Amino acid sequence: MNFASDNTAPVAPEILDAIVKANTGYASGYGRDDWTYGVERRLSEIFERDVAAYLVPTGTAANALSLAQVAPPFGAVFCHAESHIATDECGAPEFFGGGFKLVGLAGEGAKIAPQTLQAALAGYGDHSPHQMIASALSITQASEAGTIYRTDEIATLCEAAKRRGLAVHMDGARFANALVRLNATPAQMTWRSGIDVLSFGATKNGALAAEAVVIFDPERAMFFGERRKRGGHLLSKHRFLAAQFSAYLAGDLWLRLARHANDMADRLAQKLTARGLKPLWPVEANLLFVALPQSLDDKLKAAGAAYYVRPSESVNLPADRVLARLVTSYSTQDEDIDRFVHLCEIS
Numbered sequence: 001m002n003f004a005s006d007n008t009a010p011v012a013p014e015i016l017d018a019i020v021k022a023n024t025g026y027a028s029g030y031g032r033d034d035w036t037y038g039v040e041r042r043l044s045e046i047f048e049r050d051v052a053a054y055l056v057p058t059g060t061a062a063n064a065l066s067l068a069q070v071a072p073p074f075g076a077v078f079c080h081a082e083s084h085i086a087t088d089e090c091g092a093p094e095f096f097g098g099g100f101k102l103v104g105l106a107g108e109g110a111k112i113a114p115q116t117l118q119a120a121l122a123g124y125g126d127h128s129p130h131q132m133i134a135s136a137l138s139i140t141q142a143s144e145a146g147t148i149y150r151t152d153e154i155a156t157l158c159e160a161a162k163r164r165g166l167a168v169h170m171d172g173a174r175f176a177n178a179l180v181r182l183n184a185t186p187a188q189m190t191w192r193s194g195i196d197v198l199s200f201g202a203t204k205n206g207a208l209a210a211e212a213v214v215i216f217d218p219e220r221a222m223f224f225g226e227r228r229k230r231g232g233h234l235l236s237k238h239r240f241l242a243a244q245f246s247a248y249l250a251g252d253l254w255l256r257l258a259r260h261a262n263d264m265a266d267r268l269a270q271k272l273t274a275r276g277l278k279p280l281w282p283v284e285a286n287l288l289f290v291a292l293p294q295s296l297d298d299k300l301k302a303a304g305a306a307y308y309v310r311p312s313e314s315v316n317l318p319a320d321r322v323l324a325r326l327v328t329s330y331s332t333q334d335e336d337i338d339r340f341v342h343l344c345e346i347s
Helices: 013-022 034-047 059-070 092-096 114-121 151-163 175-182 224-230 239-248 253-274 294-302 334-345
Strands: 052-056 075-080 101-105 133-140 167-172 197-201 211-215 287-293 321-327
Touching (some): 034 052, 034 211, 052 224, 059 197, 075 114, 092 101, 101 114, 114 151, 133 151, 167 175, 175 253, 211 224, 253 287, 253 321, 253 334, 287 294, 294 334
Parallel strands (some): 075 101, 075 133, 133 167, 167 197
Antiparallel strands (some): 197 211
16 A cells, blocks of 8 residues: 555566666666667657757756756746745755756646746846846646646647746656646657656656656757766766666557556545545546545554655645645556555445
8 A cells, every 4th residue: 555656666577677688798888878879769759859868867867957957047947836846856956057046836736827927927027137037937747736737738838938038847757647648749748839858757657767858959958968967967887777768668668657557546536536535636647635534644554554645835624634645656556546445434
């Protein structure tokens, strides 16, 4: 009954096998290997255009380095107030960005509405050189609430941002989960809708430690390699990063893993709703948030259930209720869900 995070799941067998197979003989370091070259070609195929792609071991590195590439140290980066870059990365974006400022915006279900962004942008631009420069927008797909932006929503936000000259970054730690829910193509959900740079996650979807920064206009990638190296995120034995992505992107593995995680979230949501515990937001990826009575939270934890209680500024709960975040993964099984729900229904 582990619903704490998709990070708690084991490595997908296909990816672990690929790491073992890569552990034979010698290969050039620092990304000058056949695995890396193959992954770069594969990413261009997936996104239907030539892209500049750089592999890093963590999502924090992908987000921080991506934003540092598109925003100056005196820039303002707009994001949801409860986004991962704002609440869970220990200031890494600001650190790698040389001091740029994250501007948190409110929004239901951890999504930013176009009118909210437009109102925030209206407050920038008339107080130079004393004010930060509006420089970038970062959106999270899927969001921290498990909701997703439709392609038309992404396009509308990107249009509003680009009217003011902002670059747009997508934190895609759960990119595959959003993609299979939308039944869209990677191109449609990113550059065709106006995204400039993507943090393309694999770790939460079965990899050991593998993320990619995908820059859709290679001219915008100038000196990103040096930025990655200076930040300490260029692995010498780079083939083991690339081998993970090579297996992840082979065939439809990455989509199949994400689809299973989403299906498990749907099943959990349906069974909890039938017990009077309806999720607070639509279940669109592999996360759901449920208001649990404190007594039930105590009982579930005592029975060994693992999940996080996460407060949200947009949710006001009675004193005897807690907001539980439940995350499914590619390895979640029906019996995990059935046991958890059974505990919720018995007195």
